[in-house]
Amino acid sequence: MSISDTISPPAALAPATARPYRPPAPLPRTKPLSTLGFMVALRENPVTTWGIWNFEKPITSGKTALGHMTGVSSPAGIRHVMVDNVSNYVKDRLQLRVLKPGLGTGLLTAEGDSWKAARRTLAPLFAPRTVESFVGTMHGKSRALAARLLARADGDRVNISDEMTRVTFEILTDTLFSDAIDGTPEEFGRAFTSYFENQGQLSPLDMLNAPAWIPRLNRMRAQPAITFFEERVKQIIARRRALIATPGASVPRDILTLLLEAADPETGVGLSEAEVGANIVTFIGAGHETTANALSWTLFLLAKHPDAQAAVAREAVRAETMAPVDWLDNLPMTRAVIEEALRLYPPAPTLSRMALADDEIDGVKVAAGSTVIISPYVVHRHRMLWSEPDYFRPERFLPPARDQIDRYAFIPFGAGPRVCIGQRFAMHEAVIVLANLARHICFAMPKGESVMPLQRITLRPSPRLEMLLARRADT
Numbered sequence: 001m002s003i004s005d006t007i008s009p010p011a012a013l014a015p016a017t018a019r020p021y022r023p024p025a026p027l028p029r030t031k032p033l034s035t036l037g038f039m040v041a042l043r044e045n046p047v048t049t050w051g052i053w054n055f056e057k058p059i060t061s062g063k064t065a066l067g068h069m070t071g072v073s074s075p076a077g078i079r080h081v082m083v084d085n086v087s088n089y090v091k092d093r094l095q096l097r098v099l100k101p102g103l104g105t106g107l108l109t110a111e112g113d114s115w116k117a118a119r120r121t122l123a124p125l126f127a128p129r130t131v132e133s134f135v136g137t138m139h140g141k142s143r144a145l146a147a148r149l150l151a152r153a154d155g156d157r158v159n160i161s162d163e164m165t166r167v168t169f170e171i172l173t174d175t176l177f178s179d180a181i182d183g184t185p186e187e188f189g190r191a192f193t194s195y196f197e198n199q200g201q202l203s204p205l206d207m208l209n210a211p212a213w214i215p216r217l218n219r220m221r222a223q224p225a226i227t228f229f230e231e232r233v234k235q236i237i238a239r240r241r242a243l244i245a246t247p248g249a250s251v252p253r254d255i256l257t258l259l260l261e262a263a264d265p266e267t268g269v270g271l272s273e274a275e276v277g278a279n280i281v282t283f284i285g286a287g288h289e290t291t292a293n294a295l296s297w298t299l300f301l302l303a304k305h306p307d308a309q310a311a312v313a314r315e316a317v318r319a320e321t322m323a324p325v326d327w328l329d330n331l332p333m334t335r336a337v338i339e340e341a342l343r344l345y346p347p348a349p350t351l352s353r354m355a356l357a358d359d360e361i362d363g364v365k366v367a368a369g370s371t372v373i374i375s376p377y378v379v380h381r382h383r384m385l386w387s388e389p390d391y392f393r394p395e396r397f398l399p400p401a402r403d404q405i406d407r408y409a410f411i412p413f414g415a416g417p418r419v420c421i422g423q424r425f426a427m428h429e430a431v432i433v434l435a436n437l438a439r440h441i442c443f444a445m446p447k448g449e450s451v452m453p454l455q456r457i458t459l460r461p462s463p464r465l466e467m468l469l470a471r472r473a474d475t
């Protein structure tokens with residue numbers, strides 16, 4: 001993508017009085033792409049394929065290189081697909097081709113009865129009381145991160161993307177996996193980055209629906225990461241089985257134990273070894289990379305909006321008198337900046353489904369077998385749904401304005417029965433990490449540097465986000 005395709009940010013930190021800063025994003029296309037152009041852009045960075053009409057119309061429909069597609073952006077249409085007629089929509093072919101080689105058939109990719117059984121089995125781990133019991137670990141890991149970063153708050157460049165990946169990985173393994181995953185966060189981080197980078201870059205063969213047996217270059221490049229996942233998962237399962245079989249051993253009631261002991265209430269049949277493994281990889285992948293991206297984008301936006309950063313820091317001082325479990329509901333500005341970052345840069349920028357039977361959405365006919373796209377990225381910047389959609393305005397998420405936002409206009413975690421199971425976990429975690437960091441550290445972008453959103457399954461800053469840190473005066 002050339003720089004002329006982008007909205008370029010000012011070179012240095014914008015003073016509060018300057019023209020409002022417009023966070024970096026590809027400019028919507030003004031003309032439709034040719035078939036080849038669409039395929040190239042989709043491969044390079046899918047978030048650059050959207051046209052201005054996608055951000056203006058409630059629903060778009062037409063033939064593309066990937067077949068017939070219907071893009072749904074109206075809240076009523078989204079509700080129709082994700083809630084009211086949800087049984088007519090399944091995860092689509094292309095999405096499964098990207099996700100399944102690494103993540104197997106886990107909660108994210110399963111359908112029908114196997115999805116229902118896995119969701120039922122895992123739901124107790126994400127009940128509000130259980131997630132709240134994880135808050136102590138979230139707080140401890142965030143404080144350790146703040147201490148680590150404070151030691152470098154001397155003008156050094158710090159790779160914030162790596163630091164966020166590390167802290168979210170540590171929180172995930174300590175809570176959901178009771179520390180049963182060995183290997184460093186860096187190893188897993190590298191494996192997931194390589195998997196997302198390669199498998200997430202759509203192969204032209206997949207776009208053309210070529211048979212799965214034809215080798216794909218991106219799949220070959222992702223193979224070492226897939227092998228790494230398979231080997232680690234085998235070790236993790238074997239160790240936990242041995243622990244469960246040891247008389248008198250104390251076995252944690254975490255995701256591993258729940259998966260290994262799961263039994264269908266009707267048949268008594270448990271999950272297969274492959275399903276257990278797939279869910280382990282799914283939860284590691286879905287559970288830390290997304291939140292790490294959300295936090296990186298939040299820190300980037302705060303660096304560009306010093307007033308908002310100062311407001312979050314003030315709240316973080318107040319937070320010291322509260323139990324961290326109460327922070328999510330009592331730090332409105334901290335939560336609002338995270339939600340505004342999730343709006344502008346949704347970590348899961350595109351959700352897609354295939355229609356099983358003919359349907360009609362907002363008066364537009366949808367044929368059986370065709371693809372329906374619901375893009376949180378488009379919906380969150382839609383001209384009909386948001387004022388100043390491309391600008392950072394965290395106030396829109398402060399009460400009482402927040403109550404005016406349509407449930408189906410803000411969908412960073414999806415909606416309906418397949419809504420993100422980790423939503424509450426992620427929001428507690430993001431608020432706790434951010435408050436701990438903002439309390440002690442000022443974040444700034446190096447002069448003249450910026451990042452752009454790059455879609456590789458998730459939406460991340462590109463290049464990796466490097467920032468300058470300074471100790472807050474009152475620390």
Ligand code: HEM
Nearest residue numbers: 107108286287290291294347348412413414418420422426
């Ligand atoms: C900011 C962080 C996160 C974002 C933005 C996010 C986003 C999403 C979205 C949009 C979906 C729905 C996908 C669809 O409808 O096709 C989803 C599903 C899912 N998420 Fe998250 N997620 C986040 C954090 C987490 C965490 C922390 C976990 C686990 C600890 C997690 C585990 C999952 C799983 C397993 C699913 C599949 C649920 C199902 O189909 O039943 N996510 N996530």
